[in-house]
Amino acid sequence: MGHLRLGQPFFLLLTALLPLLFWARSRRKSSAWLLPFSGRWKPKRKTGSGKMAIFCAYAGLVLAIIALARPLEERGIFRIPREGYDILLVLDLSGSMLAEDYERGGRTVSRFEAVQGVVKSFLEKRVGDRIGLVAFSGRAYTVSPLTFDHRWLDRQIDRLEVGMIEDGTAIGDAVGLALTRLAGKQAKEAEKRKGKFLILLTDGGNNCGALSPDEAIDLAMQKRIPIFTIGAGRLGEANSSLFEDGGQNAANEMSPSDLDEELLQRMAKQTGGRYFRALDEGTIREAFAAIDAEKKVAFSDRPGLLTDDLYPYFLAPALLLWGLALFLARRRLLA
Incomplete structure (x- = not known):
């Protein structure tokens, strides 16, 4: 009692x-x-x-x-964290993310399956951080604004599917949308946060959208928001799915990787982030673990x-x- x-x-x-x-x-x-x-x-x-x-x-x-x-x-007494990061995850849902060139437990899995599990594990480690999610392919949309409710965000990630948006890779639009979500908080609220950063994961190069990647980079530099980029997929050809208009799966074919590493490296370097090459599920986990370690907060909390x-x-x-x-x-x- x-x-x-x-x-x-x-x-x-x-x-x-x-x-x-x-x-x-x-x-x-x-x-x-x-x-x-x-x-x-x-x-x-x-x-x-x-x-x-x-x-x-x-x-x-x-x-x-x-x-x-x-x-x-x-x-009893519990601790209330007063500092933490605002993080926007930007995930590629283009058709090439269904390419099955990763392995898990002796079986092949798609890039999207591998990324989905790693991102959910990342959420569990970021207690005290507000995390949001932008998904993109031919266009970008907000799956979740910044939130402390990581369980709710976890359920939204479970609902994501490749092909739910028209196919394409609008990297510039996705980064631009994520930056507006990060920069749209009130100044008084932002003072309590440790900082902001963006994590972009894609397996392709920008091929559509209204905002160019270079314009998105300039916007991130103006707002002083670092972008950590992760290039997914193995080198060479992989079995990929093609989509008709409306996101319906039409056929499978072998297609070469069109990952634009130069763009992702430049995006990370110019904004103060880091670039990671994720050739398999293990290196995806290593990339998120490195970001977690680099942007971890020793919370200044109050009782x-x-x-x-x-x-x-x-x-x-x-x-x-x-x-x-x-x-x-x-x-x-x-x-």
Whole structure:
């Protein structure tokens, strides 16, 4: 049993009105308030059920006042982090991400399957960070804004599918959208954060979109937001899926890797990030582990008090007592 206290103790002042209520009620020739139907009771007729009804009504009122005072049980101290990073993940969902050139447990898996699992593991390690997600192929869209709810974000990642957006690789648009999400926070809120950065993972080169990669780089440099880039996929040809308009899978064929390493290296270097080459699932994990280690915060936190609200344990009996008072009042009238 923890320490007990009241969250709103000034509500206990209402108990001072109870004697006044009792006195005012006793001065009336007929009881017209506090209990339903009591206005029609005969004032001189006092029975056990009548006295019990009045007692239940007053007792319920006392319990309701205690509930308003919000009794709390203190369970202990926990730490509230005051610093952390704002992170935007930018994931490629183009058709080439279905190329099965990675291995896991002796079987081949697609690039998207490998990336999906690694990203979810990364989320578990970034306690205290706000993380958002932008997915892209022929266009970019926000899957999740910055959030502390990593479990919810994990479920959104599970819903991602290659082919859900028209095919293509709009790297510039995706980075531009992610930068607007990172830079759109209020200044006062941003002061509490350690910093911001962006993680871009793709297996292709920019081939569509309104914003060019160079314009996206300039935007990141203006906002001083580093971009960590990860190039996925093995060198050479891989079995890839082709998509018709609307994202429907049409056929499979062997296609060469079109990863633009020069662009990803330049994007990372000019913005203050790092470039990683992910030839297999293991090196994808190593890339995210390196980013995690480089951008880790030793939290400057403050203590917080963990409490449990106990008001339901008083409010529920109060309602029951009022219900009993109503029942006894009606019973007396019908007697």
